Amino acid sequence: MGAPGGSAGGAGGGAPRGINGRLAQLLTWRARAGDAAVEFTGWIADPAATTGQDAVACVRARFDLARAIALAEPAGSDAIGVVRFAIELPAGAAQHRPQPTTMLGYELEVAADLDGKPATRLRMPPGKVPDLRLRVTPVLAAPGQPVAAQLIRGPQFTGTLPDKLAIDCPTHRMAPADHAVPVVPASAIPTARPIGDRPGQPPGQPPGQPIEAALDADHRASLPIGDDVEGWCTVSGGGVRSLVYVRPSTELRVSVTPGRDRYAPGERAELAIQTTLGGRGGPAAVGLFGVDDSLGQLAPLPDADALGRVRPKVVTSSPAFGVLDGQALTLGRIRGANAAAATVLRVTAIPTPPELDAVVVARSQTRFEPLEELTDRFYVVLAELHARVQRWETTAPPAARMTPAVMAGLWRDALDACVARGERVDDAYGRRLRLSRLPPDLLSLTDPRAVVAVATRLTEDVENWPAWVARERP
Numbered sequence: 001m002g003a004p005g006g007s008a009g010g011a012g013g014g015a016p017r018g019i020n021g022r023l024a025q026l027l028t029w030r031a032r033a034g035d036a037a038v039e040f041t042g043w044i045a046d047p048a049a050t051t052g053q054d055a056v057a058c059v060r061a062r063f064d065l066a067r068a069i070a071l072a073e074p075a076g077s078d079a080i081g082v083v084r085f086a087i088e089l090p091a092g093a094a095q096h097r098p099q100p101t102t103m104l105g106y107e108l109e110v111a112a113d114l115d116g117k118p119a120t121r122l123r124m125p126p127g128k129v130p131d132l133r134l135r136v137t138p139v140l141a142a143p144g145q146p147v148a149a150q151l152i153r154g155p156q157f158t159g160t161l162p163d164k165l166a167i168d169c170p171t172h173r174m175a176p177a178d179h180a181v182p183v184v185p186a187s188a189i190p191t192a193r194p195i196g197d198r199p200g201q202p203p204g205q206p207p208g209q210p211i212e213a214a215l216d217a218d219h220r221a222s223l224p225i226g227d228d229v230e231g232w233c234t235v236s237g238g239g240v241r242s243l244v245y246v247r248p249s250t251e252l253r254v255s256v257t258p259g260r261d262r263y264a265p266g267e268r269a270e271l272a273i274q275t276t277l278g279g280r281g282g283p284a285a286v287g288l289f290g291v292d293d294s295l296g297q298l299a300p301l302p303d304a305d306a307l308g309r310v311r312p313k314v315v316t317s318s319p320a321f322g323v324l325d326g327q328a329l330t331l332g333r334i335r336g337a338n339a340a341a342a343t344v345l346r347v348t349a350i351p352t353p354p355e356l357d358a359v360v361v362a363r364s365q366t367r368f369e370p371l372e373e374l375t376d377r378f379y380v381v382l383a384e385l386h387a388r389v390q391r392w393e394t395t396a397p398p399a400a401r402m403t404p405a406v407m408a409g410l411w412r413d414a415l416d417a418c419v420a421r422g423e424r425v426d427d428a429y430g431r432r433l434r435l436s437r438l439p440p441d442l443l444s445l446t447d448p449r450a451v452v453a454v455a456t457r458l459t460e461d462v463e464n465w466p467a468w469v470a471r472e473r474p
Contacts, residue, residue: 023085312351370428408474
């Protein structure tokens, strides 16, 4: 019988290389009338085989996993048959053999200063020496600290070196030392240009303009940084530039240390919070929000970068060590000096003055529901009113009757009793709960006919309670 239609291409992908010809075994199959599948029934030897058993295991592994194949339409009758396999190498195919691999570059062995000294090998391809480089020291500066810049020529440099280098830095107004102000990252606040010359600026030069310094014989220059400088500075000259990051003198850092690593539900957690301004302890406004992780299953929880869209962007071509970028540096998240220096070298674009001077407008709206607080506090006073009315019914003279004036007096006594217990008896506006200010539905609950339980304590001549309250305003 003939074999069912289809191709077994790729079945011998694991066959030994160099084998060519018909496989040593046949695959038998069977189809039943009305069935839309062909079932593989087994393997038999092929007397006309031209290859040995080397490739059989590879082919059988492929078809033993698929015990059947589907047909385009159900078979019209019962049928059996065999499938012959042939292995044919592409024309001109060469035998692949392992070849030696040569890598040009550097191999470094990096060891960790831990127990056991774990180490790994780091391979780096050779880099290209730029035609002209600008080296700045330090790349992490403090306000008022000068930086040294040097132009370094490469083997292919053919131009002419400039006579001067320039440094351009943003400036901010400094608050008095004894005046506490809210602290935010320098990249997130508008730039303020001070009036007059700044430290290190040549006399008469307009504020905010780059400061220039002449190069010496070794192509070096010392560039000043003003005492009021914060954020990114750009050193440029000869068509190249380098960046310097000046940490704010009042940079805020917050550390939170829990008393224990784990707490059981219902326990009180103790947190030690420390705030430093410019490396020294100082006051700061800190807000803490405790959220259970299970809330993240209902709605996405905001992360530390939730407000990143309103901050000026610091573009980093590729993060240092795969995770550290310029934005993290400006937010004070990079503590180590070497990690911060490596991050500065990866920054490709810093915020422009228009971005720093941008005005951010934010609006929010909340719903004010005064009835919620009014209702909760009203029912506390109403419960006290019922207790006092019941006491009046049992202690008042037999001839005494409940009148609006008596009910108003009992309401005032109920308010005083709640205040003595520490209960709040004011509305959402901070006003004392007066009967004349209650809405009609709550006022109706204080009607003598709704509060008095003994009907003989009511008068036959009923005075309208809402009308009396509106007139007397108790």
